[in-house]
Amino acid sequence: MKTKKKTTIKDIANVLGITPSAVSKALNDHPRISKETKQAVKQIAENLNYQPNHLASALRKGKSNLIGVIVPRTNSHFFSSVLENIEKILNKEGYKVIITQSNESYRKECENIDTLLFTQVDGIIASLANETINFSHFEKIKTKGIPLILYDRGDNDINVDYIGIDDFQSSHLVVDHLVNQNCKRIAHIGGFRHTRIFKNRILGFNDALAKHNLSLDKELILEGDLTLKDGRKKMKKLLSLSNPPDAVYAASDYAALGALQVMQEHNINVPNDIALVGFSNEPFTSFVKPSITTVNQNAGEIGRIAAETLIKRINQENWKPTLTKNILNSELIIRESSKKV
Known part of the structure; x- marks a missing residue:
């Protein structure tokens, strides 16, 4: 089938008998073009289904008013809340947002960055995929002089502005609470250590155990991709131990939900036999039975600060960056899954 010519x-100029330059000025609301000509041009543009070439416009102006945002996955309430606030702030400043998803894939993350750079975005806000251990694709953004902001998952080696929570201290909140519930053998279902936030959650977990004079049992620390399926798998492994835990702290609510399902299938009383804590405050944590204790990451604030920091970077000319590292406090939301009777 023959492709319709764009x-x-x-x-438009040929239809109206005016110059292409006049059409361009009319479409961009130039003050020297009459109101009648502007109306005529816009009417013909609509009739012919004219679509402006934003890429060409960006190349001419040196500014696209487009911002790229990379999320590891969109099926997370945390990431969708961050996105909502990023878009709200950027839209107010006249920017349109292009959202891309890595699906936790390093390869897809690289492709997303190439696409955003080709689109001539004015800046990029990103959170790293679980698979990412090489950061050369992010260095490519910096080399081109495009502002880059990392949120939630970042890495010190990239050396850019970062916004997130204190993951180390968050683990202390969790362990302190579980110890107060008289838990003594606490397991941790964590993310991969090469990702900074999950490494800090594990370090915080270990430090909190030491603070309470609890022994560190390596067989109780498991790493994975923190999906619901992974939570089920890790919980089955913990239950197979000769001395199972009396509490489980999962670094994701989805993994916590998987763990809860397995415990219920084995008729384990949660929290009296095994207490459970998740991470991220996904909406389902308040609906399931028992409701799941979790860590609130202040997603809205992270999104707002990330967007405001990017705007500041875009508006600075010839700036020598003093990098900002915004570390926000988290909040432990205590629910039924960890309150022993």
Whole structure:
């Protein structure tokens, strides 16, 4: 089938008998073009289904008013809340947001960055995929002089602005609470250590155990991708131990939900036999029975600060960056899954 030719500014000019330059000025609301000409141009543009070439416009102006945002996955309430606030702030400043998803894939993350750079975005806000251990694709953004902000998952080696929570201290909140519930053998279902936030959650967990004079049992610390399926798998492994835990702290609510399902299938009383704590405050944590204790990451604030920091970077000319590292406090939301009777 023959592809329909795309309408150009020249086509509109030919219909009206004016120059392509006049059409371009009319479409951009130039003050020297009459109101009647602007109306005529816009009417013909609509009739011919004219679509402006934003890439060409960006190349001419040196500014696209487009911002790229990379999320590891969109099926997370945390990431969707961050996105909502990023978009709200950027839209108010006249920017449109292009959202890309890595699906926790390093390869897809690289492709997303290449696409955003080709689109001539004015800045990028990103959170790293679980698979990412090489950061050369992010260095490519910096080399091109495009502002880059990392949120939630970042890495000190990239050396850019970062916004997130204190993951180390968050683990202390969890362990302190579980110890107060008289838990003494606490397991941790964590993310991969090469990701900074999950490494800090594990370090905080270990430090909190030491603070309470609890022994560190390596067989109780498991790493994975923190999906619901992974939570089920890790919980089965913990239950197979000769001395199972009396509490489980999962670094994701989805893994916590998987763990809860397995415990219920084995008729384990949660929290009296095994207490459970998740991470991220996904909406389902308050609906399931028992409701799941979790850590609130202040997603809205992270999104707001990330967007405001990016705007500041874009508006600074010839700046020598003093990098900002915004570390926000988290909040432990105590629910039924960890309150022993």
